[in-house]
Amino acid sequence: MAGNSDPLSPRAKLAVTAGKAVAAASRAAGRGSGSVIGGRVALKLDPDLLARLAQNLDVVLVSATNGKTTTTRLIAEALGAAGPVVSNALGANMPAGITSALAGGSEARYGVIEVDEKYLAGVARDTDPKCIALLNLSRDQLDRAAETRMLAENWREGLAGSKAVIVANADDPLVVWAASSSPNVVWVAAGQMWKDDAWSCPSCGGVMQRPGEDWFCGECGFRRPTPSWALSGDHVLDPHGSAWPIHLQLPGRANKANAASSAAVAAVFGVPPQVALERMYQVQAVAGRYDVVQFMQRDLRLLLAKNPAGWLETFSLIDPPPTPVILSVNARGADGTDTSWLWDVDYTRLTGHPICVIGDRKLDLAVRLEVANQHFQVCEDLDEAVRAAPPGRIEVIANYTAFQDLRRRVGN
Amino acid sequence: MSDNSLRVVWVYPDLLSTYGDQGNVLVVERRARQRGLDVARLDVRSDQPIPTSGDIYLIGGGEDRPQRLAAERLLRDGHLFQAVNNGAIVFAVCAGYQILGHEFVNDLGQRQPGLGLLDVTTVRGTGERCVGDVLADIDAPLGLPALTGFENHQGITHLGPTARPLARVRFGKGNGTGDGTEGAYNDTVFGTYMHGPVLARNPQIADLMLKLALDVNALPPTDDRWYEALRTERIAAAQQPA
Numbered sequence: 275m276a277g278n279s280d281p282l283s284p285r286a287k288l289a290v291t292a293g294k295a296v297a298a299a300s301r302a303a304g305r306g307s308g309s310v311i312g313g314r315v316a317l318k319l320d321p322d323l324l325a326r327l328a329q330n331l332d333v334v335l336v337s338a339t340n341g342k343t344t345t346t347r348l349i350a351e352a353l354g355a356a357g358p359v360v361s362n363a364l365g366a367n368m369p370a371g372i373t374s375a376l377a378g379g380s381e382a383r384y385g386v387i388e389v390d391e392k393y394l395a396g397v398a399r400d401t402d403p404k405c406i407a408l409l410n411l412s413r414d415q416l417d418r419a420a421e422t423r424m425l426a427e428n429w430r431e432g433l434a435g436s437k438a439v440i441v442a443n444a445d446d447p448l449v450v451w452a453a454s455s456s457p458n459v460v461w462v463a464a465g466q467m468w469k470d471d472a473w474s475c476p477s478c479g480g481v482m483q484r485p486g487e488d489w490f491c492g493e494c495g496f497r498r499p500t501p502s503w504a505l506s507g508d509h510v511l512d513p514h515g516s517a518w519p520i521h522l523q524l525p526g527r528a529n530k531a532n533a534a535s536s537a538a539v540a541a542v543f544g545v546p547p548q549v550a551l552e553r554m555y556q557v558q559a560v561a562g563r564y565d566v567v568q569f570m571q572r573d574l575r576l577l578l579a580k581n582p583a584g585w586l587e588t589f590s591l592i593d594p595p596p597t598p599v600i601l602s603v604n605a606r607g608a609d610g611t612d613t614s615w616l617w618d619v620d621y622t623r624l625t626g627h628p629i630c631v632i633g634d635r636k637l638d639l640a641v642r643l644e645v646a647n648q649h650f651q652v653c654e655d656l657d658e659a660v661r662a663a664p665p666g667r668i669e670v671i672a673n674y675t676a677f678q679d680l681r682r683r684v685g686n
Numbered sequence: 687m688s689d690n691s692l693r694v695v696w697v698y699p700d701l702l703s704t705y706g707d708q709g710n711v712l713v714v715e716r717r718a719r720q721r722g723l724d725v726a727r728l729d730v731r732s733d734q735p736i737p738t739s740g741d742i743y744l745i746g747g748g749e750d751r752p753q754r755l756a757a758e759r760l761l762r763d764g765h766l767f768q769a770v771n772n773g774a775i776v777f778a779v780c781a782g783y784q785i786l787g788h789e790f791v792n793d794l795g796q797r798q799p800g801l802g803l804l805d806v807t808t809v810r811g812t813g814e815r816c817v818g819d820v821l822a823d824i825d826a827p828l829g830l831p832a833l834t835g836f837e838n839h840q841g842i843t844h845l846g847p848t849a850r851p852l853a854r855v856r857f858g859k860g861n862g863t864g865d866g867t868e869g870a871y872n873d874t875v876f877g878t879y880m881h882g883p884v885l886a887r888n889p890q891i892a893d894l895m896l897k898l899a900l901d902v903n904a905l906p907p908t909d910d911r912w913y914e915a916l917r918t919e920r921i922a923a924a925q926q927p928a
Contacts, residue, residue, distance in 0.1 A: 413704065416704065416705060416838070421749040421750070422749075423749060423751065424749075470699075470703065473699075473700035473701075473731070474700055474701055474751075474752055474755065479751060479752075479755045481700055481731060481732055481733040482700075492733075611817075611818070612705070612817075612836050612838060612881065613706075613836075614705040614706030614709070614836060614881045614882050614883055615705075615706055616706065616709075616883075617706030617707070617708050617709030617883045617886070618703075618706050618708060637912065637915050637916040637919050638886075638916060640912040640915070640916065641886050641887075641912045641913055641916050642709075642886070644716075644912050644913075645712050645713055645716045645886065646712070647716070652912075
């Protein structure tokens with residue numbers, strides 16, 4: 275099973291080569307990494323290429339609304355203990371980007387693949403994964419994405435016949451609904467701060483009861499499964515009840531949850547939790563996220579938050595007041611063009627922080643903060659916002675394209 | 687207004703709070719408090735009875751199945767009718783707007799009865815979803831400035847004789863009927879396709895509801911400079927669709 279011992283067919287080889295050539299041309303033209311365009315060309319020449327590339331790998335798929343890229347990175351790091359890994363580490367998570375990433379790893383034994391939520395069922399069909407990690411599902415870009423519960427339904431149907439071990443978050447009712455059609459599930463109590471997409475039972479529509487950390491539907495009996503793994507403060511509890519300390523350079527509760535899920539995935543491949551967790555410590559920043567950069571004599575920590583659940587987790591990890599906070603929001607295609615979600619974010623959690631708002635939709639943020647009774651300043655751009663803060667740490671929270679703009683400005 | 691506080695009821699956030707609908711509740715609360723009013727906010731889940739003594743009832747948008755469940759539970763509960771008879775104000779968005787009408791098409795493709803508090807009927811459109819920024823002129827008797835908002839719906843809502851259109855679109859789709867109408871109202875019951883935080887872009891509508899609830903003609907002024915800046919930006923954007 276391990277290693278790419280079976281040679282690719284001549285057609286598949288041609289497709290891989292053509293894809294790489296196009297990617298190189300795209301890079302040379304300054305159009306990003308070229309992985310997506312390269313993958314598209316390769317898939318056109320050989321539509322089964324993804325399946326062919328995957329057949330000699332032990333494949334892990336990772337999907338979620340939030341934390342996909344980071345968790346993919348943590349799992350890749352952990353499985354590195356057992357053999358060479360190929361991964362779409364830069365977050366190109368649709369079939370073309372995945373194909374391109376796998377084409378670059380002919381020596382690998384493991385393929386650790388982040389998958390966009392909408393494509394999970396199809397990619398699972400093509401790649402015959404050994405393991406699928408499902409972290410969370412919540413509202414995200416509703417003006418162009420499917421409804422959240424429909425995504426869960428789509429996962430549930432797509433995974434019903436899968437032979438993969440599903441590592442799933444027992445604390446997210448939508449994820450539990452999606453995973454529980456599979457015969458082989460490892461439940462992880464990874465927690466979830468955001469609860470507002472699962473007040474209605476995904477199975478019968480009854481009102482969900484949520485006493486403490488537990489949850490159940492009073493009408494149909496759908497309830498939280500008993501987890502075998504759990505995140506408990508700064509430790510991962512394994513199925514034997516042993517507690518393993520989590521040491522991460524990445525901040526926040528959500529990343530500890532990602533580490534717990536990653537440890538459970540690593541165990542599926544025989545990598546023990548202490549080895550997996552030690553290796554995860556090496557992960558510093560993922561595609562610029564959580565990076566601390568020097569800019570105009572300040573230390574900017576770059577935090578990506580794309581939706582209400584993500585903002586909630588991000589507010590919980592920032593330094594306490596009076597650390598200044600810069601918020602940047604755009605509403606371009608990749609962000610979703612509707613800014614309504616800003617009203618699902620609880621900005622009163624920023625009370626006491628000096629706040630500056632920037633980005634294409636800074637006025638939406640201004641009204642949102644005004645209604646939340648927060649003090650804030652509207653700035654023209656990042657430079658002006660940074661100048662408004664004293665030297666030291668600044669927390670910069672941005673949604674997708676706003677984050678890319680930030681990285682470009684600070685040269686990250 | 688009963689006793690000393692303004693009672694704001696958020697109807698079924700467990701089902702109808704998908705597109706930032708909490709925004710309307712927050713804006714009403716904030717603008718009432720800025721006028722020195724005490725506000726009692728009641729978030730009522732769909733397994734709880736709707737109180738009849740509220741002053742303003744806010745109903746949000748939602749996905750197709752939650753909409754069906756919300757309509758069933760509101761009809762079974764029945765208290766919203768009594769509240770409206772008591773003179774309460776109802777402001778509903780998107781899926782909530784459809785529920786206020788006589789009938790809509792649910793997630794099972796069936797025609798489902800609504801509350802009939804507005805003389806409107808919704809069918810499912812067969813064309814593309816209506817998605818994007820909207821600019822509309824609010825019905826003249828209400829005396830309000832232009833309506834700016836964001837719509838995202840498949841439904842087409844036809845108005846009957848006793849419902850007045852809330853607005854007429856200059857840009858965007860609104861009710862989707864092709865006659866330019868957007869939303870509907872009758873006395874103290876309002877419906878619109880503009881998403882959840884529509885009151886953040888149109889604080890004058892929030893103020894209209896406060897005036898109706900307090901039975902006054904004017905309110906003390908507030909500092910609306912950020913609302914105005916946002917309105918100016920979005921009105922310009924609606925006139926130049928990407």
